[in-house]
Structure formats: C-alpha cells, structure tokens
Amino acid sequence: MVSLHFLHLSHNMFYGHIPIKITNLKNLHYFSLAANNISGAIPRSLSNLKMMIAKHPTTLEIDWFQAYTDVVDGSLGAIFSVVMKHQEHQYGDSILDVVGIDLSLNSLTGGIPDEITSLKRLLSLNLSWNQLSGEIVEKIGAMNSLESLDLSQNKFSGEIPPSLADLTYLSYLDLSYNNLTGRIPQGSQLDTLYAENPHIYDGNNGLYGPPLQRNCFG
Template identity: 70%
Template structure:
C-alpha cells in the first residue's frame, strides 16, 4: 500500500494489494469511498457475496483484480463508469447475468479475453454466450421446480397407465380361467 500525503496532512490511498491473504466474507462497501485509489487487488482470497454496487464511484481506478474468489451475483453496471480502467480481472468467481457494456470494458476484453473466464453464468456481449430468460438470476430454481413438476406428472401418468393395464390383465386372466 502506498500513501500520498495531501497538503493538509491527509492521507490518500493510491493502491491496495491484499491478494493471497485468505480473506473471507464480503467486500465492504466502504472500500468504494477510496475514490482516489488507482489499484485494487483482492485476488486469490475467499471473498464471497456481491461486488459492491458503488464500485463505479472509484473513478480514478486504473487496475481492478477480484479474480479467484467466490464472488456471486451480477457484475455491477457502475463498473462501466471506470473510464481510467486499463486492467480488469473478474475471472474464476460465480458471477451471473449480463456483462455491463461500455467502450472501455469492450476494449479491456479485447486486450484480456480471460477477464471473465470461469464465470459460466455470465452472458451478453462481448462474450459468445447470449443472454436468454434461462440466464436470468433466479431462473435456475424455477427451471428445477418446473422439471421436478414434469417428472412428477410423468410418474403419476405412468402409475395411472400401469394400474389400468394391470387391471385389464387381471380381468382377462379371470375371463380365460372360467373358460
């Protein structure tokens, strides 16, 4: 971590590198108040939860690495507000939904196509995976419930059909036994 001392004795954080520290829990929203920070590296930890929605308020950020954590949820749209960003790595997390679109983020993807790698539920340009209703957050549970419902209906249909066929077999057996 580097410090930059202002004219009034205040301290501005220029960069934070807490990578490989086995940090756990969520990224605190307060970190986004470091509006003058140029670099933020929280990679290779055990961070979970969502990327703070207000990450875009860190307007001076040039490098952001949140890779190799357990972050989930959508990539905040405010990420496209980081116009000075020249390096971004969100790979190997559990991020979902549509990737925010901006000229800056598209350029970063062109330079580093692996920046979203390992987030199998991310979709939309510039990724090859198109977004559909199935990619929407919360849709997986609905799909699972729907599949379970159709499996249950199939079971009951089979049970009913099997009972009818079994009844006919018993009736035919009784009919032929008398004869």
C-alpha cells in the same frame, strides 16, 4: 506510527486478522499484505484512510517526500518498488501519486465492505486469490480513479454492477474464476479491456451477452 505513508508487508508468513487499528494510519497511501496467510474479513473502517480519499497531495505530504529525498542525497531515482497491474513498477518523486491496496494471495473471507467505495483516490485494488464472497459492491463505479482492479480467484456471485462501466481510467481488470452471473455491462472502456485481455471473465459460467459468445435464452 501515525506518520506512515507506505506499509509494505507482502510475501511473509503473517497470519490472523487485519487489525482494525491499521485504519488509524490516516496518512497511508499504499498498503500491501499480499501473499501471507491473513484470514477474516476486510475491515469496514478502511474509509478512515483519509489520504486515500483526498484528491490531491497536501503540503504535508510534499514536505514529507522532500525530507525523504534529502536523506537519500536528493535522488529522485527508483526509490520505491510497487506491484500494479501484475507488473513491478519503480517510482521516484511520482510515488506521491501512487495510491493502492493489495490484499491478494491470502485467506480473507466475507464480502467487500461498501465503505471501500469512499476511497476515491485509490488507483489500484487487488483482492485476488482469497475466499471472498457475496456480490461486488454496487457503487464500485464511485471509485473513479481506479486504474487497476483484480477480484479474480474468489467466490463472488451475483451480477457485475453496471457502475463498473463508469470507471473510465480502468486499464486493467480481472474478474475471472468467480461465480458471477447475468449480462455483462456494456461500455466502451470494458469493451477495450476485453479486446486487450479476453480472459477477464473466464471461469464465470453464468455470465452472458457481448463480448462473450454466450447468449441468454429467456
């Protein structure tokens, strides 16, 4: 089904691994397997999702959306419903600009593959409530379109990558309840996010430095 643009399979009872061939869907904009019982690792081949890399919609995408709206009598009302930033949003023609992956509330293991940082068009990445481990990918700042990043309730360890402060469009962040350590990166965007939600670092007893009232001695 290589013409699929949106694949929304959340809140079911699916189990097993994410099939590698899912990344054959080159036109995929939005992919959700949230709230199932999916296990195994996140496929490294996510970097094959070309429409999550390109910065602007192609003529083919625009033609696809026009064909879809013609079927529903040209209505540009609330056609698609998508969860981002812990809120449900409904989209009409602006759905072409929504690019996201939601794998939350599953049993995924392993780490975040480095290849995911090639998805420079991604606006939302939700990997919360899994059993993911290892360090947060160092080059996560390369995903410079990210507006929402939720890695909470996992087993991530190590330091928060300094490049996280480069995500200037980020308006929602949750790193709570992991095993993160070290000094929190400094950046005006991160300071603003903490001011809006002071719980984004909860449950990481090894983190220190501003904006936390926890200092490093030695």
